[in-house]
Amino acid sequence: MLVKTILNRCQKFKSFVYGDVKFSKFGGRDCLDINVRPRKGSAAICSGCHEPAPGYDQASEPRRFEFVPMWGFSVFFLYHMRRVECAACGVKVEEVPWGSGKRQLTKTYMQFLASWARMLSWKEVAMRFSTSWEKVFNSVDYIVQWGLEHRCLGGVTAIGVDEILWHKGHKYLTLVYQINAGLVRLLWIGQNRCEATFSQFFDMMGAERSKLIEFVCSDMWRPYLKVIRERIGQAVHVLDRYHIVARLNKALDVVRAVEHRKMKSDGYEPILTKARWLLLKRPENLTDTQEVKLRELLKYNLQSLRAYLLKEEFQTLWSYVSAGWAGRFMDRWTTRVMRSKIEPMKKEALTIRRHKDLILNWFRAKKALSSGVVEGMNNKAKLTMRKSYGFRFHRSAEIALYHSLGKLPEPPITHRFC
Numbered sequence: 001m002l003v004k005t006i007l008n009r010c011q012k013f014k015s016f017v018y019g020d021v022k023f024s025k026f027g028g029r030d031c032l033d034i035n036v037r038p039r040k041g042s043a044a045i046c047s048g049c050h051e052p053a054p055g056y057d058q059a060s061e062p063r064r065f066e067f068v069p070m071w072g073f074s075v076f077f078l079y080h081m082r083r084v085e086c087a088a089c090g091v092k093v094e095e096v097p098w099g100s101g102k103r104q105l106t107k108t109y110m111q112f113l114a115s116w117a118r119m120l121s122w123k124e125v126a127m128r129f130s131t132s133w134e135k136v137f138n139s140v141d142y143i144v145q146w147g148l149e150h151r152c153l154g155g156v157t158a159i160g161v162d163e164i165l166w167h168k169g170h171k172y173l174t175l176v177y178q179i180n181a182g183l184v185r186l187l188w189i190g191q192n193r194c195e196a197t198f199s200q201f202f203d204m205m206g207a208e209r210s211k212l213i214e215f216v217c218s219d220m221w222r223p224y225l226k227v228i229r230e231r232i233g234q235a236v237h238v239l240d241r242y243h244i245v246a247r248l249n250k251a252l253d254v255v256r257a258v259e260h261r262k263m264k265s266d267g268y269e270p271i272l273t274k275a276r277w278l279l280l281k282r283p284e285n286l287t288d289t290q291e292v293k294l295r296e297l298l299k300y301n302l303q304s305l306r307a308y309l310l311k312e313e314f315q316t317l318w319s320y321v322s323a324g325w326a327g328r329f330m331d332r333w334t335t336r337v338m339r340s341k342i343e344p345m346k347k348e349a350l351t352i353r354r355h356k357d358l359i360l361n362w363f364r365a366k367k368a369l370s371s372g373v374v375e376g377m378n379n380k381a382k383l384t385m386r387k388s389y390g391f392r393f394h395r396s397a398e399i400a401l402y403h404s405l406g407k408l409p410e411p412p413i414t415h416r417f418c
């Protein structure tokens with residue numbers, strides 16, 4: 001059987017035919033060179049307007065397009081590109097169905113590599129298929145660009161915004177997710193986390209689509225709050241439950257660390273050593289020994305333990321059904337914290353009091369929009385960033401995030417190569 005018979009089975013083009021197939025060497029590797037030529041009588045397509053146009057000339061040297069490797073051999077399409085003289089666009093290079101602009105890889109091969117890049121890191125894909133990191137990056141980039149151009153942004157009525165650290169913890173990215181019940185996906189990525197950043201998301205969505213947003217979930221980061229107020233004032237704004245609890249945990253940790261240091265310097269038995277996880281864990285997640293140790297600790301009248309009890313008590317907030325009762329609980333709780341004389345906790349109580357209304361929106365939204373969805377997506381985003389993609393630039397991080405979390409559509413395929 002001839003190689004071109006196989007090719008005509010899996011990758012047939014209406015206006016082109018496969019010619020000779022030869023063994024060759026390229027970049028020090030054995031490869032198969034497959035000659036491709038226009039089918040007789042078919043006109044070239046102008047790359048400017050995508051319409052057929054009269055021919056102008058043809059390159060004397062063939063261009064190489066890398067195709068899916070076969071049995072350990074690299075595979076290339078060799079084709080002499082034509083130029084057209086288009087009435088609308090002038091002299092333009094033709095458009096070929098297997099290629100995309102100036103990219104060296106065929107669309108099929110790019111889609112192939114990108115599908116592997118969902119499972120392995122880019123470095124691993126490059127190694128597995130004896131290609132370069134750049135080519136894998138270019139492949140994912142192509143698939144992501146295609147997906148972004150073809151995705152549908154209709155029906156986005158619930159969004160969540162969050163930030164992640166990248167670049168060894170020196171820079172922020174703002175991530176916006178769609179968090180509708182039927183569709184959770186990454187919608188947009190912006191550099192930094194300032195007002196201007198988040199505003200760009202709404203510019204991208206446009207006024208019409210922004211008007212349809214009914215729910216928005218965020219943390220207490222001030223620039224986000226401001227942009228939400230200005231750009232989608234109509235939406236119910238829900239403050240993120242996860243971030244509130246995380247802040248309380250942070251405050252508790254400060255109280256514990258300060259107290260631990262003080263006890264040590266005052267010459268007391270350091271009973272708070274190793275108590276950190278006891279206090280930060282939810283009681284239901286403690287092991288038996290940890291539970292005994294926590295009960296022991298509770299006998300002492302320590303600030304850390306009072307702070308711990310306050311934090312745990314705050315968790316009951318989420319079990320309320322009505323916003324009204326939840327609000328009364330918050331008032332009682334914040335008052336008690338304000339009297340506790342535990343400064344870091346008092347600071348948090350003030351913040352919570354200031355954002356009471358936005359926190360209560362969580363109950364008004366009928367808890368349907370669990371911000372846990374945002375948290376879950378953000379954890380996945382962090383995981384993506386941690387995988388050894390070899391990100392040196394913002395752009396590659398962005399492409400990887402869209403690729404793994406954007407639920408982007410992909411070009412239709414006629415044949416699955418593996």
Ligand SMILES: [Zn+2]
Nearest residue numbers: 046049086089
């Ligand atoms: Zn044209």
